[in-house]
Amino acid sequence: MIYRIFGGSVLALCLLSADRIVLAEPIETAAKQVLLLDEADGTVLLSSNIHQKVEPASLTKLMTAEVLLSELKAGRVLEDTIFTVSENAWRTGGAPSGSVAMFLKPKEEVPVIDLLRGIVVQSGNDAAITIAENLEGSEGKFAERMNRRAAELGLSDSSFRNASGLSDPEQVVSMADLVTLARHIHRTYPKYWPIFAEPAFEWNKVFQRNRNPALSPRIGGDGLKTGQNESLGFGVVATKAAGDRRVFLAMGGLTSRDERFQETRKLLDWALEDFARRPLYSAGDIVETVPVYGGTSETVALKLAKTFKPLIPIDGQGVTAQIEYSGPIAAPVVRGDEIARLVVRVNDRQTVSVPLLAAANVPSKGLFTRAADALGELAFGWLRNVKLPWTTAS
Structure with missing residues (x-):
């Protein structure tokens, strides 16, 4: 009735x-911050602490990628434009840093399209710093540009201090902003979207697999990125399509890679299998x-x-x-x-x-x-x- x-x-x-x-119990998740929504009209399927600010770790590279993609789309740089690796990029984000790296070498000349894969697939800090320095002269100047671009995209909870995601307490994002950014990248740069689904990339004879759990055949997603640090925990921004629907997920506060994998699979499957347009x-x-x-x-x-x-x-x-x-x-x-x-x-x-x-x-x-x-x-x-x-x- x-x-x-x-x-x-x-x-x-x-x-x-x-x-x-009659109220069905909403799905439970171990994530401390989570936003899950449908792409077509932004229908929110699950949300918790979506405006809570956390350090983004390597999820920062989604913003770095967006700035580079905007340069490519505008024709200000080309896929084969050469960027040069600085000593700073090598020491701060490369092999000597002990952090995730593309394993670039000092003074190495690298095509832009490979640096894009270096940050999206390999999550290389050295690649992110190289992009920043070649586009704006320094990582600090590039961070200023990231903030201007974030404001243009309506990312009201975000503040960037570097291109790589190396720890800085003043560098913060929210799940709401991350989903907004992910949807924008998917809609705006279809030519380069397949890169976000590439399972692996090799550079300088170092083969690395994409860390995004959504790309696993057991999940079947096609982007975007992971991040991990003390503030974020184990985090992910992911998307999956089925039929005429696509959903986007951002979450943080998970305690392990396995938990991140299980929660990503559970939430994406739930969103696509338990809901329909009527x-x-x-x-x-x-x-x-x-x-x-x-x-x-x-x-x-x-x-x-x-x-x-x-x-x-x-x-x-x-x-x-x-x-x-x-x-x-x-x-x-x-x-x-x-x-x-x-x-x-x-x-x-x-x-x-x-x-x-x-x-x-x-x-x-x-x-x-x-x-x-x-x-x-x-x-x-x-x-x-x-x-x-x-x-x-x-």
Whole structure:
């Protein structure tokens, strides 16, 4: 059955069974920070501490890669453009550093496309520093550029101090920013996306496998990167596609490589196997009629601009939908104006929100009549009945 709730400025519908709300338990994860969402419309499937700032470790290299990819796309550098390895890059991020490295040599001349593989596949700190120094003259200057680019992309929780991810307490990111960055890279640089799925790369006779667990045949993902340090724990940014869907995952706070592998597989499989898009309304459907004061009509119908097929659990459990608006609505109302939003929640967490538009014009009455209507609405509006059709037919 359908249970109708009307209170204040929120109209709500809850799917019920046996006269009670049925809520499925959300999936559990060992990750301390996690964001998992669907690519098509950003539907959030799982989130926890998504704006908590942590040191990104080698996940920093996603931002380094983005800056280099933007140079390639703009034609300011070419794939065969040669960058030279400095003594600093070799000592700070190469073999002498004891950290993850591409194993570049001092004064070595390396094509840009190989340096891109060096940071994406091998996670080489020396490759990241070489990119930074050749593009901006120094790693410090490159970090300033990273921050400018991060601001352009809307990464509001991030602050960068170096290109490699070597420890710096002032270098921080969030899972929300990492997913935003990953989605941007996937959408913006399709030509270079296959590099993020390359399983291995060899340079200077050193063969290294990609550390990303999502690339395992047991998981079947096709990008992006891992990182690990004391602040982040074992972290990953990953993506996987199945059929016409793709999901993105960022998580941190895991305690081991094995735990990272198991959680990556579990969450990506859950997101793609336990959710489906179900048509609820078609474009132009009237979703609800809401009260208007001070107008030639006492109500206005709300419609959708396009067909609404939200992503919901296959079993339909734990799903609620709400129409939210600031009321009472005052005339004049213009057809096509956004009056409210249709919000879908799963297990009490908002997953997606779409605008509801006025289906007709409602001209204004005179000032005196509008004032009287406003008093009536404030006093008696809560008594209005609400009928909102809902279907989960597939």
